[in-house]
Amino acid sequence: AQSVSQHNHHVILSEAASLELGCNYSYGGTVNLFWYVQYPGQHLQLLLKYFSGDPLVKGIKGFEAEFIKSKFSFNLRKPSVQWSDTAEYLCAVNEVGSARQLTFGSGTQLTVLP
Amino acid sequence: DSGVTQTPKHLITATGQRVTLRCSPRSGDLSVYWYQQSLDQGLQFLIQYYNGEERAKGNILERFSAQQFPDLHSELNLSSLELGDSALYFCASSEDSSGNTIYFGEGSWLTVV
Numbered sequence: 001a002q003s004v005s006q007h008n009h010h011v012i013l014s015e016a017a018s019l020e021l022g023c024n025y026s027y028g029g030t031v032n033l034f035w036y037v038q039y040p041g042q043h044l045q046l047l048l049k050y051f052s053g054d055p056l057v058k059g060i061k062g063f064e065a066e067f068i069k070s071k072f073s074f075n076l077r078k079p080s081v082q083w084s085d086t087a088e089y090l091c092a093v094n095e096v097g098s099a100r101q102l103t104f105g106s107g108t109q110l111t112v113l114p
Numbered sequence: 115d116s117g118v119t120q121t122p123k124h125l126i127t128a129t130g131q132r133v134t135l136r137c138s139p140r141s142g143d144l145s146v147y148w149y150q151q152s153l154d155q156g157l158q159f160l161i162q163y164y165n166g167e168e169r170a171k172g173n174i175l176e177r178f179s180a181q182q183f184p185d186l187h188s189e190l191n192l193s194s195l196e197l198g199d200s201a202l203y204f205c206a207s208s209e210d211s212s213g214n215t216i217y218f219g220e221g222s223w224l225t226v227v
Contacts, residue, residue, distance in 0.1 A: 042220065
């Protein structure tokens with residue numbers, strides 16, 4: 001079965017610091033990759049997604065992610081974080097051609113200090 | 115606002131009881147997904163319905179069941195509740211069955227005491 005690993009459970013940064021959150025998946029076939037964000041008290045929102053093509057994907061709010069197939073990774077980055085980026089970030093994968101339900105990582109709680 | 119509506123937002127019930135969580139998908143979406151988010155298990159896929167039919171099943175307990183009605187709203191029934199069932203239950207919807215772009219509701223907080 002596929003799995004998604006997010007090794008950083010809690011990241012604390014100061015405003016303007018750069019961010020990189022790791023995401024690795026275990027499935028060897030073709031996958032679609034997603035990053036979701038959950039702000040306090042709000043629903044999950046899609047930040048960005050990768051289906052095919054350019055492995056560097058740009059999302060909303062200045063976030064981007066790079067798909068590195070050889071490393072089974074889809075790390076999320078932002079050059080300069082803001083206090084309002086404080087949230088939980090979840091990486092998710094679904095397998096192309098299968099039942100296609102999303103498998104989520106355990107999430108990374110990002111706290112940005114003003 | 116994602117357009118996915120879940121009720122109730124909060125629910126406290128006793129062990130052994132049964133509850134029903136309701137979800138109205140975004141207008142036009144045919145697929146409904148149910149996820150459970152708990153502290154120890156993270157976000158786990160439970161079940162997916164597409165246009166009234168069960169499409170995929172995940173880690174859903176036998177004590178839990180779901181259905182999607184002709185008007186496309188869905189209900190998740192949780193019975194013989196245990197303390198460990200306390201979690202945030204998310205509903206999500208998508209236009210098709212691919213699961214490629216899904217929209218989440220705000221969740222229903224279930225506390226079993």
